[in-house]
Amino acid sequence: MATDTRETIIVEREEGIVTVTMNRPHRKNAASGVMWNELLDVFREIDDSTTDRVLVLTGAEGDFCSGADVGGMDETTNSSDESSEQAAAPPKHQLASMRHITDICLTLNRLRQPTIAKVRGVAVGAGLNMALSCDLVVGDETSRYSEIFARRGLSVDFGGSFLLPRRIGLHKAKELALLAEVIDAKEAESIGLVNRIVPSGDLDAFVDDWAARLAAGPPIALAMTKRLLNNSMNVTLEEALDDEGLSQTVNFSTADTAEAMRAFVEKRDPNFTGR
Structure with a gap:
């Protein structure tokens, strides 16, 4: 396993699986400016990689992410290796800062690789919506979830207004966002906020x-399936069928589809290379 420990995140790579661990446990892994920058950097690295097949996003020491670190807003959003002149620059306009968050959210949502959020403890605010930006969300029995923004005098962000209704329906989304209640693992599973809740001791093995x-799996086919599903609520049936046809045409030209056919005939597991 290759491990890259950065200021606020830990990146581990093994056999095509990239595990990104948010590592500010003293703040329940709340995202500081430095963490936002490091997350954006690593998401871009993964998207550019020819060897990264899956992203697992999680948090250190018993919590996923408690959202943006509103208690540490004095932290610079500049990377630690930037010059002192940059670090001393006047703070960005709030809208510019939010556009930076937009870049991070879009980069995570647009990753061609499948993504899994592994949730222990709290996933609230932007932390919850970061989890919902992943393709699959698996939590343990300790996990708790909240669109907590209203308690802080804020409206939802990090894609919550888009992601939440698509996950659980409009009226349930309004309930979570307007009341800003914390819900437990059982309720999160029952309303479809997460894919699975598993016993705490089984979470790592399950994920x-x-x-x-x-x-x-076949990287090209999985990437196109992910794109088709992500676009499904924004297209007509005819457009969806056209997109499916184009995607299958691409698949049939790949070495992976030929390998899958050979493996089926030879009664063995296929070895997909992403070509």
Whole structure:
């Protein structure tokens, strides 16, 4: 396993699986300016990679992410290796800062690789919406979830207004966002906010299994399936069918589809290379 420990995140790579751990446990992994920058950098690295097959996003020491670090807003959003002149620059306009958050959200949502949020403890505010930006959300029995923004005098961000209604329906989304209540793992599973809730001791093994299965899958076909599903609510049936036809045409030209056909005939597991 290759491990890259950065200021606020830990990046581990093994057999095509990239695990990104938000690492500010003293703040329940709340995202500081430095963390936002490091997350954007690593998401871009993954998107550009030819060897990264799956992203697992999680938090250190018992929590996923408690949202943006509103208690640490005095932290610079500049990277630690930037010059003192840059670090001393006047703060960005709030709208410019929010556009930076927009870049991070879009980059995570647009990753061609499958993504899994592995949730222990709290996933609230932008932390919850970061989890919902992943393709799959798996939590343990300790996990708790909240669109907590209204308690802070804020409206939802990090894509919550888009992601939440698509996950649980408009009226339930309004309930979570307007009342800003914290819900437990059982309720999160019952309303479809998460894919699975598993016993705490089983969470790592469960996510490892899903990640390994995804990493062994055909990268091109999975990327196109992900794109088709993400676009499904924005197109007509005719447009969806046209997009499916184009995607299958691409698939049939790949070495991976030929390998899948050979493996089926030879009664073995295919070895997909992403070509």
